[in-house]
Amino acid sequence: MSSIGTGYDLSASTYSPDGRIFQVEYASKAVDNSGTAIGLRVKDGVVLAVEKLVQSKLLVPGSNKRIASVDLHAGVATAGYLADGRHIANRARDECESYRDNYHTKVPTKILAERLSLYFQAYTLYSSVRPFALSAIVAGWDTPGSDPSKGTPSMYCIEPSGVYWGYRGCAVGKGRQLARTEIEKLKLEDMTAEEALVEAARIIHSVHDEAKDKDFELELSWISPQSGWKHAPVPKDIADKAEAKAKAIIDEANQMEE
Amino acid sequence: MSRSSYDRYLTVFSPEGRLYQVEYAFKAITSSGHTTIAIRSGDASVLVTQKKVPDKLLDPASISHIFHITPNIGCVMTGRHADARSQVQRAQSEAASFRYKYGYEITPDMLAKRMANINQVYTQRAAMRPLGISMILTGIDSELGPQIFKLDPAGYFVGFHGTAAGAKQQEAISLLEKGYKKGWKLEKTEDVVELALQSLSTVLATDLKKGEVEVGICSRSEPGFRKLSETEIDEYLQRLGEKD
Numbered sequence: 001m002s003s004i005g006t007g008y009d010l011s012a013s014t015y016s017p018d019g020r021i022f023q024v025e026y027a028s029k030a031v032d033n034s035g036t037a038i039g040l041r042v043k044d045g046v047v048l049a050v051e052k053l054v055q056s057k058l059l060v061p062g063s064n065k066r067i068a069s070v071d072l073h074a075g076v077a078t079a080g081y082l083a084d085g086r087h088i089a090n091r092a093r094d095e096c097e098s099y100r101d102n103y104h105t106k107v108p109t110k111i112l113a114e115r116l117s118l119y120f121q122a123y124t125l126y127s128s129v130r131p132f133a134l135s136a137i138v139a140g141w142d143t144p145g146s147d148p149s150k151g152t153p154s155m156y157c158i159e160p161s162g163v164y165w166g167y168r169g170c171a172v173g174k175g176r177q178l179a180r181t182e183i184e185k186l187k188l189e190d191m192t193a194e195e196a197l198v199e200a201a202r203i204i205h206s207v208h209d210e211a212k213d214k215d216f217e218l219e220l221s222w223i224s225p226q227s228g229w230k231h232a233p234v235p236k237d238i239a240d241k242a243e244a245k246a247k248a249i250i251d252e253a254n255q256m257e258e
Numbered sequence: 259m260s261r262s263s264y265d266r267y268l269t270v271f272s273p274e275g276r277l278y279q280v281e282y283a284f285k286a287i288t289s290s291g292h293t294t295i296a297i298r299s300g301d302a303s304v305l306v307t308q309k310k311v312p313d314k315l316l317d318p319a320s321i322s323h324i325f326h327i328t329p330n331i332g333c334v335m336t337g338r339h340a341d342a343r344s345q346v347q348r349a350q351s352e353a354a355s356f357r358y359k360y361g362y363e364i365t366p367d368m369l370a371k372r373m374a375n376i377n378q379v380y381t382q383r384a385a386m387r388p389l390g391i392s393m394i395l396t397g398i399d400s401e402l403g404p405q406i407f408k409l410d411p412a413g414y415f416v417g418f419h420g421t422a423a424g425a426k427q428q429e430a431i432s433l434l435e436k437g438y439k440k441g442w443k444l445e446k447t448e449d450v451v452e453l454a455l456q457s458l459s460t461v462l463a464t465d466l467k468k469g470e471v472e473v474g475i476c477s478r479s480e481p482g483f484r485k486l487s488e489t490e491i492d493e494y495l496q497r498l499g500e501k502d
Binding site: 007008010012013014015016017018019020021110114117118120121122124125126127128156159161162163165166167168169170180183184 | 265266267268278279282283284285286287288289313314315316317319320321338339340341343344347384385386387388390
């Protein structure tokens with residue numbers, strides 16, 4: 001029973017003697033090395049936050065987004081290879097458009113997540129392609145009728161193997177263990193998206209490892225009453241306020257410890 | 259048993275005539291950690307499986323291993339979950355295509371045969387790997403009554419009176435065989451559900467709670483395949499508890 005893989009880990013179309021597919025497991029490791037991404041599903045919306053590690057000071061702030069809007073009502077945040085993330089965002093956009101074409105309505109988030117997961121899974125079948133080194137958090141607002149305020153929030157997390165589940169809160173990437181512990185403490189069903197914004201900013205700041213990675217940018221997006229129940233990047237002024245509040249809470253906590 | 263070079267390539271036989279990659283795909287089913295049991299009687303067929311919610315943040319409503327293929331045919335999947343969803347998608351597509359081409363609903367045995375043939379192709383073409391799942395299909399055949407078919411990665415399928423798949427499949431199958439030899443007293447649908455839940459509980463050596471198990475049933479008395487709600491499952495489990 002070799003957990004190293006040796007020999008069985010060269011392609012996604014090979015099983016190991018204990019029935020594992022190592023290429024898919026290695027793809028997950030790539031996700032674990034990337035900047036943290038979290039999602040919070042609250043009573044009136046969904047908040048997505050990404051710890052965007054900045055490689056160089058010459059990079060334009062706000063560029064290289066890791067959260068993409070794939071339709072008016074849905075967005076995808078990714079952790080792992082940036083390039084794979086862009087590809088999946090494009091695929092998600094195609095799926096949304098094709099659904100609208102066929103069925104004349106917005107794609108339900110559940111179905112979008114299912115289609116993306118099947119796409120992920122398809123790349124784990126052949127030796128000629130590699131699995132996506134990506135975990136995707138798909139967030140959406142599903143409106144049964146014409147009144148968006150009567151909709152419900154949805155959030156799904158898709159792993160490189162194609163497995164996906166619905167979540168109330170989830171975290172992927174480097175700081176996922178710490179982030180999950182923090183998220184479990186929150187009462188998500190009673191929160192509003194505005195409150196969740198501060199919490200998300202706080203969690204990302206607190207899981208960021210100052211020693212290992214110097215600079216990072218906090219990328220926030222949401223679906224909330226303030227955004228008209230559409231998936232959109234959080235407007236700069238609101239985002240800055242939330243981030244400032246979050247930093248203040250962390251500083252307070254640090255001061256109390258001292 | 260010289261495994262070394264014969265077990266990495268799908269289309270290469272070992273000197274003993276085995277295809278190791280297919281056998282490893284079977285291991286993926288038993289190492290999934292879930293156990294599934296399926297039983298049928300003259301009146302009804304029942305699928306039960308474990309429902310594990312490992313993470314507090316997960317939304318339990320989104321977790322299910324029992325799927326509808328058509329309104330009348332359902333299945334339970336054991337093994338690699340991503341492969342499971344892909345196979346369910348394929349089965350739904352095949353069933354819909356059959357309905358469109360021939361004008362009537364596909365029967366469980368025809369669907370099982372079609373899916374099994376697809377599985378066999380994966381064991382013969384080097385480009386694709388076999389899917390690490392065992393699919394147990396069930397439905398009411400209009401001429402033959404309730405049917406249960408189990409499919410495996412090798413492309414084999416056969417009908418069963420009762421079967422199991424997953425981590426504890428050996429124990430479950432032995433338990434069911436002993437029971438079948440003695441003779442099951444299954445007069446109503448409720449009896450089949452109770453037997454299935456009782457068997458799962460024995461094999462896992464725990465008392466089941468309502469959030470930990472999923473049940474899908476097909477019965478002559480009501481049309482279609484459906485999943486039991488948590489309330490209904492709870493009633494069955496209470497009754498089981500009282501019996502002991």
